[in-house]
Amino acid sequence: MTTSGFAGTVERHALGWLVAANLVGVWLAAVLLWPALAGITGPWGYGRWMPLHLNWQLYGWCSLPIVGALVAWFVRDDRVGRLHVRVALGAWSLALGLGGVSWLTGVTSGKLFLDWHGWARPLLPLAMLVLWSVLALQFWGRRHEFSSGGKWLRGAALALLLVVPNLLFWAAGREVYPSVNPHSGGATGASLLGSTLGVIVIFGLLPVMLRVRSRDGGAAGRWFWAALALSFAVYARVNHGDASHRAPGQIGALGVLLAWVPLLAVYLGRFEWHPAARPWLRAGMAWWALLVGTGFLTFLPGLSERLKFTNALVSHAHLAMAGLVTSLNLLMLRQLRGGGTRRGFWLWQLGCAVQVAVLMYAGWTEVSSEADWFLRADWTQAIYGVRLAAGLAMLVASITWLKETWA
Numbered sequence: 001m002t003t004s005g006f007a008g009t010v011e012r013h014a015l016g017w018l019v020a021a022n023l024v025g026v027w028l029a030a031v032l033l034w035p036a037l038a039g040i041t042g043p044w045g046y047g048r049w050m051p052l053h054l055n056w057q058l059y060g061w062c063s064l065p066i067v068g069a070l071v072a073w074f075v076r077d078d079r080v081g082r083l084h085v086r087v088a089l090g091a092w093s094l095a096l097g098l099g100g101v102s103w104l105t106g107v108t109s110g111k112l113f114l115d116w117h118g119w120a121r122p123l124l125p126l127a128m129l130v131l132w133s134v135l136a137l138q139f140w141g142r143r144h145e146f147s148s149g150g151k152w153l154r155g156a157a158l159a160l161l162l163v164v165p166n167l168l169f170w171a172a173g174r175e176v177y178p179s180v181n182p183h184s185g186g187a188t189g190a191s192l193l194g195s196t197l198g199v200i201v202i203f204g205l206l207p208v209m210l211r212v213r214s215r216d217g218g219a220a221g222r223w224f225w226a227a228l229a230l231s232f233a234v235y236a237r238v239n240h241g242d243a244s245h246r247a248p249g250q251i252g253a254l255g256v257l258l259a260w261v262p263l264l265a266v267y268l269g270r271f272e273w274h275p276a277a278r279p280w281l282r283a284g285m286a287w288w289a290l291l292v293g294t295g296f297l298t299f300l301p302g303l304s305e306r307l308k309f310t311n312a313l314v315s316h317a318h319l320a321m322a323g324l325v326t327s328l329n330l331l332m333l334r335q336l337r338g339g340g341t342r343r344g345f346w347l348w349q350l351g352c353a354v355q356v357a358v359l360m361y362a363g364w365t366e367v368s369s370e371a372d373w374f375l376r377a378d379w380t381q382a383i384y385g386v387r388l389a390a391g392l393a394m395l396v397a398s399i400t401w402l403k404e405t406w407a
């Protein structure tokens with residue numbers, strides 16, 4: 001069990017951004033249902049609010065729990081450590097708040113998730129540097145406490161982390177990586193395999209960073225990393241250039257991920273998670289199975305063409321982030337705090353499941369019923385209505401969790 005004094009700070013920042021981003025999400029869902037509502041906020045129309053929902057979810061809610069895991073790995077949980085964490089997370093939240101002002105006022109690069117532009121471009125990279133300095137300071141102060149392996153691993157992580165703010169600043173520029181890339185036909189099986197394996201590396205490191213004890217003396221860890229190395233070997237061999245999603249090699253490469261449905265669940269299940277964290281692990285693994293299964297199916301020829309750029313993509317995004325990532329984030333927060341209630345658990349899971357299901361159905365109907373969608377026929381309005389209700393349920397669940405952090 002890991003109990004951390006700074007867990008409360010991490011929770012308040014992370015959940016605060018989840019609530020804020022969900023509020024914007026509910027507003028967007030209401031505007032999709034009743035477009036006239038958009039007029040209430042004057043020039044701040046749908047397109048101005050959209051980056052707030054996306055970036056606050058990604059850089060706020062989806063990032064801060066893993067920042068919390070990093071903090072637990074590096075920072076000593078004493079008065080100075082807690083002050084360091086408050087400064088680092090304060091800088092991070094200030095950057096997100098100011099970012100919100102910039103997107104609402106139209107200062108944006110127009111690049112999805114890389115909207116940081118003009119005066120706002122250096123904000124998040126600077127906040128990342130503040131966090132990095134805190135981690136480096138703590139690492140140096142505690143260097144005699146760590147084993148040589150622990151020192152090596154943390155040193156390597158610090159070196160890698162220093163690349164991130166620079167990369168983010170560079171990638172946000174309009175001159176690189178255009179928002180509409182004329183040379184790309186979309187993600188290939190190889191690129192999807194590579195990026196998902198990268199995510200599996202992070203999932204694999206969670207018990208290490210949170211220092212959760214293994215139930216089998218580390219045996220699961222050994223085969224987990226060996227299987228991951230094998231998967232990366234497949235990734236290295238597959239065609240990385242222009243490749244159709246009809247090519248058997250691309251489909252086969254993506255199929256490797258199917259093996260990771262049981263592998264990840266068995267690996268993470270071999271650790272002594274806090275009882276308050278375990279329901280979130282089970283939910284996370286259920287979402288993971290659904291994500292990999294449906295993600296693979298929707299890559300296949302026939303299905304892919306029908307669903308691309310429809311609400312099915314929005315469904316997939318919420319399945320990944322609101323379902324899987326949110327469940328694993330709550331796992332981290334509960335483990336960090338060493339406790340927590342189950343309040344809001346089912347409200348979130350059911351709200352998310354309904355949102356994912358109706359959006360997938362919406363996407364499926366879009367090619368065959370364009371006119372109904374364009375003219376807002378009653379049944380399409382009903383779908384957006386159910387989606388709004390599901391979003392409200394998720395908003396209420398997130399407010400419950402935030403309120404608990406002050407309890």
Ligand code: HEM
Binds near residue numbers: 321
């Ligand atoms: C209160 C719950 C939520 C509601 C009502 C909601 C609503 C929305 C709406 C209306 C859109 C725009 C879709 C469009 O323009 O067609 C959207 C997009 C998106 N949301 Fe949410 N959302 C919620 C929660 C979340 C959460 C928790 C996450 C991540 C952790 C998230 C991540 C995303 C992403 C990544 C997209 C972009 C999808 C795409 O265009 O492919 N949302 N959401």
